[in-house]
Amino acid sequence: MWKQVTVITNWLTIDNGYFYDFNYYHGNGFALTVPVQYEIKDWLVLRAEAAWLQKNFGYKRSGYSDGIYENTYTNYLNVPLLCRFSFGGKKLRGFMDAGGYAGGWLSAWREGIFFRTLNSTGNSTGTALGDQVPYEYDEKYEFDSVKDRRFEAGLLIGAGLQYQLTGLITLSASCRYYYSLTNIQKNYMRDLMPRFHNTIVTQIGILFTFEK
Amino acid sequence: MKNRILTISLIGLTFLASCRPDAPEINNPSYDVGLETFEAVFDSFWHGMNTNYAFWSVDPTDWDAVYDEYMPKFISLDEDEVLTVEECRDKAIELYEELTSTLVDGHFGLTFSFDETRTIMPGFTRIQSRKNYISIEDFHDMWKIANENMVNSGRLCDYDAPIVYDSEGNPITRVVGTGILDNDIIYLKVFMFHIGDYSYDENVTKTMDRYYDYIDNYPDVAGIIIDLRNNQGGLADDLRLVMGKLVKPDSDPICYLRAKNGPGRRDYGPWIPQTVNTLDRKRELDVPIVALANMTSVSMAEITTMAIQSMSNGVFIGEQTFGAHGPYIPDPNFFYLFNGGYFKNSIMCKQ
Numbered sequence: 437m438w439k440q441v442t443v444i445t446n447w448l449t450i451d452n453g454y455f456y457d458f459n460y461y462h463g464n465g466f467a468l469t470v471p472v473q474y475e476i477k478d479w480l481v482l483r484a485e486a487a488w489l490q491k492n493f494g495y496k497r498s499g500y501s502d503g504i505y506e507n508t509y510t511n512y513l514n515v516p517l518l519c520r521f522s523f524g525g526k527k528l529r530g531f532m533d534a535g536g537y538a539g540g541w542l543s544a545w546r547e548g549i550f551f552r553t554l555n556s557t558g559n560s561t562g563t564a565l566g567d568q569v570p571y572e573y574d575e576k577y578e579f580d581s582v583k584d585r586r587f588e589a590g591l592l593i594g595a596g597l598q599y600q601l602t603g604l605i606t607l608s609a610s611c612r613y614y615y616s617l618t619n620i621q622k623n624y625m626r627d628l629m630p631r632f633h634n635t636i637v638t639q640i641g642i643l644f645t646f647e648k
Numbered sequence: 649m650k651n652r653i654l655t656i657s658l659i660g661l662t663f664l665a666s667c668r669p670d671a672p673e674i675n676n677p678s679y680d681v682g683l684e685t686f687e688a689v690f691d692s693f694w695h696g697m698n699t700n701y702a703f704w705s706v707d708p709t710d711w712d713a714v715y716d717e718y719m720p721k722f723i724s725l726d727e728d729e730v731l732t733v734e735e736c737r738d739k740a741i742e743l744y745e746e747l748t749s750t751l752v753d754g755h756f757g758l759t760f761s762f763d764e765t766r767t768i769m770p771g772f773t774r775i776q777s778r779k780n781y782i783s784i785e786d787f788h789d790m791w792k793i794a795n796e797n798m799v800n801s802g803r804l805c806d807y808d809a810p811i812v813y814d815s816e817g818n819p820i821t822r823v824v825g826t827g828i829l830d831n832d833i834i835y836l837k838v839f840m841f842h843i844g845d846y847s848y849d850e851n852v853t854k855t856m857d858r859y860y861d862y863i864d865n866y867p868d869v870a871g872i873i874i875d876l877r878n879n880q881g882g883l884a885d886d887l888r889l890v891m892g893k894l895v896k897p898d899s900d901p902i903c904y905l906r907a908k909n910g911p912g913r914r915d916y917g918p919w920i921p922q923t924v925n926t927l928d929r930k931r932e933l934d935v936p937i938v939a940l941a942n943m944t945s946v947s948m949a950e951i952t953t954m955a956i957q958s959m960s961n962g963v964f965i966g967e968q969t970f971g972a973h974g975p976y977i978p979d980p981n982f983f984y985l986f987n988g989g990y991f992k993n994s995i996m997c998k999q
Contacts, residue, residue, distance in 0.1 A: 550917055627674055
């Protein structure tokens with residue numbers, strides 16, 4: 437039985453063209469993973485997981501748009517399929533993961549600040565949020581069936597360490613990088629700027645082994 | 649064996665990792681200077697519209713198909729050795745008129761500046777094809793006669809719509825007019841939404857003060873008519889000046905607007921509720937508020953009509969308006985803010 441804590445850092449590979457005041461940044465999140473594995477050799481294991489992951493990211497703007505930002509929180513169900521190569525002794529072993537994954541974008545939420553276009557403050561401050569009445573939002577993101585690609589697939593690579601504390605308890609720590617090969621947008625227009633997720637999953641866990 | 653499998657796996661992953669396509673190179677059309685061919689100009693225009701036009705989520709125009717269909721025609725124009733430069737230019741403008749004819753945004757305009765200026769506005773072409781089309785000038789003449797009749801018959805009292813003059817005493821325009829209709833209806837005629845711009849003119853200010861006085865103090869008000877017919881729009885801030893005393897603070901939104909937040913045609917931020925900034929008032933008038941609007945009511949005239957229509961005591965009387973609801977700033981320095989809107993490039997003319 438596994439008990440683990442998983443922390444995610446995610447960022448988009450994105451080019452915003454000539455809209456230079458957009459600055460994208462990474463987001464942090466969590467994951468829940470249920471693994472199953474099949475031992476082929478003592479150093480080679482085939483592993484599959486059902487993983488719920490948060491792939492979050494955000495942007496903030498600068499210049500006249502200084503202060504305007506948006507954070508997007510997305511939930512994915514990914515099914516990684518990978519080979520785990522392990523090496524080392526009986527108590528302390530290292531491992532490397534390599535494989536791929538596929539899954540789907542389940543839902544998204546976004547929060548941020550913009551301004552009410554028809555409501556000026558009457559001031560001339562040199563910033564949009566000073567000149568116009570700000571508007572804070574925190575809402576479910578409604579999928580656009582023309583634009584949003586909800587299927588995701590990609591590659592993964594990872595490494596970790598496993599330490600057998602006792603016959604019952606094994607400690608594990610690992611880090612894995614998910615490299616998406618699917619644009620989060622469908623190819624709905626000429627000269628589409630592609631956007632890809634890059635996700636680092638850091639996991640610390642305890643395995644309890646019960647034998648009859 | 650173990651090392652071989654691991655090596656092959658890593659090489660395979662590295663190979664597959666190169667499968668992400670590169671981002672296309674898109675140029676800021678405002679930096680497209682000295683364009684020398686019709687092909688280059690069309691390419692710049694098409695790409696500018698691809699990222700900057702804000703209505704792709706509702707516009708039925710297949711913009712990719714426009715590129716495929718019209719690029720060969722502009723290339724052909726570049727290669728033409730029969731037509732003169734002026735004839736090629738006229739033909740190019742004709743092609744632009746054709747390819748932009750289905751764009752739904754009534755604010756869209758394409759201006760060509762060479763030794764003269766020519767502007768294409770599909771919105772105007774569309775209303776000219778309406779069965780009951782009447783030009784701005786003809787409607788103004790009709791309205792003027794009707795207005796004079798109302799005043800002369802005594803139905804419209806205390807009516808004044810002062811002319812604004814420039815510093816040399818030349819008449820510029822009328823901005824607003826107000827009076828009392830049938831003894832109990834407040835009438836406001838808004839010729840254009842530049843009340844704020846002309847607020848330096850004391851006659852404009854006095855007219856607005858009379859309008860506010862009617863709202864605050866006129867006895868036995870039965871209704872309010874805001875005449876927005878033939879109004880070409882103007883400043884968003886004028887909405888407060890016209891409607892500010894008629895709405896309660898924390899009223900329901902009059903409409904929702906969203907802006908683009910990326911270079912993709914369908915990259916949008918959230919829908920943001922828009923309200924009217926209120927002005928202090930002495931009383932709440934629970935009377936019908938009527939917006940009059942027609943096919944040449946444009947932009948802020950349409951948004952104000954929507955504001956009135958959204959009120960529980962608001963009514964719109966008129967006809968289908970022009971179709972230019974999206975606010976914009978006619979300044980290329982601001983398209984960074986909205987990821988959309990106004991841009992211009994520059995062309996080196998063929999000699």
